[in-house]
Amino acid sequence: MSGVVVPKQAVDGIRDGRADAVVLIEPVDGAKNEQGPEPWQRLSTEIEAVAGSEERGCWSWVPREELSVPIGSNKLEKWSAACIYQVPTRIRDHSRGSYTPQLVSLGPFHHGEDHLLPMEEHKRRVLLHCLRRRGAKPLADFIEAMNGAADELESMYCDLPVEWSGEQNRGRFVETMIIDGYFMLEVIRMATGGLELCDYDANDPIFGVHAHVNTIPYVRRDMLLIENQLPLLALEKIVAVEGSKKLEAVKGGGLAINAMVLKFLSPSTQCPENLEGRLRLHPLDVFRYSRIQIQGGEEPFSTTGLPNVEDTPMLTPTGDISAMALHDAGVQLRMVSSKSVRSVRCAGRVLSLPILSVNELTEPIFLNLIAFERLHVRLTSFPVTGYVFFMSNVVKSVEDVSLLESKSIIRNALGNSQKVVQLFESLNADLHVYPKDSPLLEVHQRMETHCQAAWSMWRAYVARKYFRSPWAPISLAGSTFFLLMTVARNIYGLTQRRMMDEG
Structure with a gap:
């Protein structure tokens, strides 16, 4: 490249992977840009200078067409839109079973796993059951509504596998959103709305009389796994097409999806204020929101009356606060x-x-x-x-x-x-x-x-010495009593002897 000087020892150092190979590449006289290149441009120039040499060294893996391309806004927007993630191995290895669904897959990440296949038949059966209800809308209406939100729904999954993303796989993705969304809605409705809303047979293995023992606890657990989340936007689209009024029984007026989901996940939790301000991301986000909100009447966090500490406390205090x-x-x-x-x-x-x-x-x-x-x-x-x-x-x-x-x-x-x-x-x-x-x-x-x-x-x-054991206070009291009696006896003896001497 014209205008760039790359020392030979730098090329050899980069090729060998040595840490001391980092050099400042300066343009030759007359080749300087008055305004100066952007940092990413300088980096790509340095990389290309080395990669373009006779000995490409360790930079041979760098795609030449990507050398002068900065991180684009599309990538940043993708990171910002995602809210459902696969747990990295470094985290999963501590407790693998805590991140894996036991009964039902919700969304694409665990779809089709062998131990979850038995529930797939019931999920499809639930959809058909709902479509056959009196006054139910045709399936085409749900597909159209979900297609309209497919791009946004897809962007909520971080690193979505290739077989689930893009226009060529849109049908499979939309199908899963509808089937899993309806299943989630039905389970929540049956669990929170009472048996009067249940139009399933009493012997139904999922929604029958045994559901609260055999189904609900496991579905509730699986709905709280970060890899097994379904965007609440999918539920909103289904409910909007239904024109359903069933949600109004959960919380006065409106399509209270947030409150309905929280009531299912934690029936004893008071619904936080402003929960209905906007649609939350997914069930795990709803549950987390309920656990980090200060309820009305509670005082905010405070540390009054304790000794002052340094302005910059350690991130890892080592003292015992058990x-x-x-x-x-x-x-x-x-x-x-x-x-x-x-x-x-x-x-x-x-x-x-x-x-x-x-x-x-x-x-x-x-x-x-x-x-x-x-x-x-x-x-x-x-x-x-x-x-x-x-x-x-x-x-x-x-x-x-x-x-x-x-x-x-x-x-x-x-x-x-x-x-x-x-x-x-x-x-x-x-x-x-x-x-x-x-x-x-x-x-x-x-x-x-x-x-x-x-x-x-x-x-x-x-x-710790005298009061940790339940018998320690009795022993201490007894010892104190005998000590006092001994002191009193000695004092009495001395008093009597003095009186006799004076007499």
Whole structure:
């Protein structure tokens, strides 16, 4: 190339892959651009200069036609539009079963897997059942509506396999959106609307009398897996074509898809304010939204009354803030009547924590919420990740679980405190630091500072030494009593001797 000088040793270094091969390529005299090239242009010039030499070296894999092309807006828009992801191997390896559906595939990522094939027949049967209802719209109307939104729906899947993307595979993609969308709608309607809405046979294996035991729990679990999401936009298109009024029974007026989905996923959760402000992305997004919202009347997160810490606290505090350590240091643990992970409050020596129900679904739910926060580029805060990392530092032993249970903070449905400890060890296996700007990082550091104070350390030592065993207080009281009796006897003896000497 004219105007570029590439030292011979640089070419040899790049070919051999040496780190010291990075050089500054300067244009020769008279070849400088007054305004200067863009950074990506300079990089492509350097690459092309090396790749165009007699010895192409390690740059031989670089496509020449892509050397002068920057990252385009289409790629950036694609990353921004995606909201359904496949979990990377580095995350999946910690708990493979937590990301794989057990009963039904929703969307393209797990479609056709052997262990999910039995449900495919029922999904198609559900669609035919709905199309045969009195007043039902023809299938062509649903296909037309879904085709109109196909581009947007397809863009919501990150790295969609080739066999599902593009115009040539549009029919297969639209078919899956309609079949899976109708199945999801029917399951939710039957579970949240009561048996009066059920027009299936009592012996139906999916919607019959046994559905709440054999179907609903597994569908609910599979709907919360990040790889098994169906855009709520697909449900909205189906409901719009139906002209259905069934959703109005869920929440007064309107097509309340968000509220309907949340009622199915977590029947005991109060619907957050502004949930109907816009259609959420998918069921996992709805559930996460319900767990990060502060309910009306709750105070925001605070750390008043605790010792000050440095302006730039460490992302990985190392001190012990387990429940028993906090208790021994004089910190009172209290329960907040909320399920929001943002309901943590700390004032004075009182740490208030939201209710946490622990069951067999807790691990996969938290892991998929954390994966969503890690992978979704449009998220700017990570409250679930911060909460899980915080609680994994609070729950370290069986004694911690027992203490939190006694305070009604943990509701253990696993039947074994050790299983709860193992659960948090598993959740914490791939978490190493608090997310940036997490408020729980500050409260962790403040409590750590409190526990390390001289008075708190002495109080904790006394508590561990004399009050950890249920018999320790009785033993201490007995020892104190005999000590006092001994002192009193000695004083009495000295008094009597003095009186005799004076007499």
